[in-house]
Amino acid sequence: MTQAGASVIQSDGMTADGIGRNGAPRAGGVAGTALDVSDEQVVVGEGVALDVRPAGFLLRAVSSLIDAVVTIVIAIAVLWVVLWAIANAVDNGARIENAALIAIVLATQIAVLVFVPCLIETITRGKSVGRYIMRLRIVRDDGGAAGFRHALIRALVGFFEFWSTSGGIAMITGLVNARSKRLGDIIAGTYAQNEAAPRLSPNLGPLPPGLERWATIADVARMPDRSARRMRDYLIQAPRLEPGARLHAAGTIAREIKDSVHPIPDVDADTFLRAVAAVRRDREWAAIELRRARLARVEPILEQLPHGFPQRG
Known part of the structure; x- marks a missing residue:
């Protein structure tokens, strides 16, 4: 690793002394500081970090809105059937007290708003109508499948979280939580996992010129999956970023992956990331x-019949 190469990616594409490549002082006056933007990991009981994608707030909001509309339609339909049955019973001479009528209506609402969602979520292993459409699933914090206990806690808390506050508590907790959890998820120990397959990333471009010799000896195979994903996301979004934001993002990600690359070329952070991505892509291909x-x-050997056995099909 060259001293110049190490200084290039120390902080936002600037040199270690806080002076930019054009000789201008670095904004802020503090060298080597960066915002920690690492996301929360899912760690199972064996201490292994899973590479899963928690659902974002917007996906969860749309899913919850769909479920709310479906639940309201079902509640109106069930309540209409119950009231129709009560009216028929009264017409046939049955006598129903007002307290009993109120109890029947409340029991029907609780059954539709609590027990039906709990039953559906238990049978479908964390799914619902909204989550099926948005391709989400409720799982435990350790990544395992959620069971009846988790569904019951979420449904009971959701009765107050959604219907008593019109979704206000769920929105607040979802916005401030790293995995967009609502209050029911926090109590039950669950979160929504995004099951949608990520779209194929576009071509990240060729190897930057002048780094052909470095590419033949570079070691880039020890990079963590999360760091590689962040590097790929940056390279996809880089053309749409402002110059300042692009410089800061490139420096942050370059500092994160520089310990996984050897040797480090004497280039700026953006070129460094594009070179690492190109080498990894070419070697994987x-x-x-x-x-x-x-x-x-070996395919002919694997598919042929042993000892000259005749082909009968």
């Missing part, structure tokens, strides 16, 4: 092609 070629060579 070469490995895929090599595996495909090896399988093609």
Whole structure:
């Protein structure tokens, strides 16, 4: 690792002394400081961090709105059937007290607003109509499947969280929580997982010129998945970023991955990220092609019948 290369990615594409490449003093006057934007990890009981994607606030809000509309429609339909049955009973001479009528209506509402969502979520293993449409699923904090206990707690708390406050508590807790959890999720120990497959990323471009020799000896295979994902997201969004934001983001991510790359080339942070991404992509593609070629060579041996056994099909 060269001293110049190490100083390039120390902080936001600036040198270690706080002076930019154009000789201008660095804004803020503090060298080497960066905002920690690492996301919350999902760690199972064995201490293994899972690479999962919690659902964002907007997805959860749309899912909850769909579920609320479906629940209201079901509640109106069930309540209409109950009242129709009561009216028929009264017409046939039955006598129903007002207290009993109120109890029946309240029991019907609780059944529709609490027990029906709990039952559906338990049977579908964390799904609902809204979550099915938005491709979400409720899981435990350790990534395991949620059960009846979790669904019951979420439904009971959701009765007050959604219907008593018109969703205000759920919105506040979802906005301030790292995984967009609502109050019921916090108490039950669950969160919403995004099951939608990520879209294919566009071509990140060729290897930056002048780094061909470095690419033949660079070690870039030890990078954590989260760091590689952040680097890919930056390279996709970089053309739409303002110059200042792009400089800061490139420096932050470059500092995060520099310990996984050796040697570090003497380039700016943005070029460094594009070079690392290009080398990783080319080597992964070469490995895929090599595996495909090896399988093609042994495919006749794997598919042929032993000892000249005749082909009967």
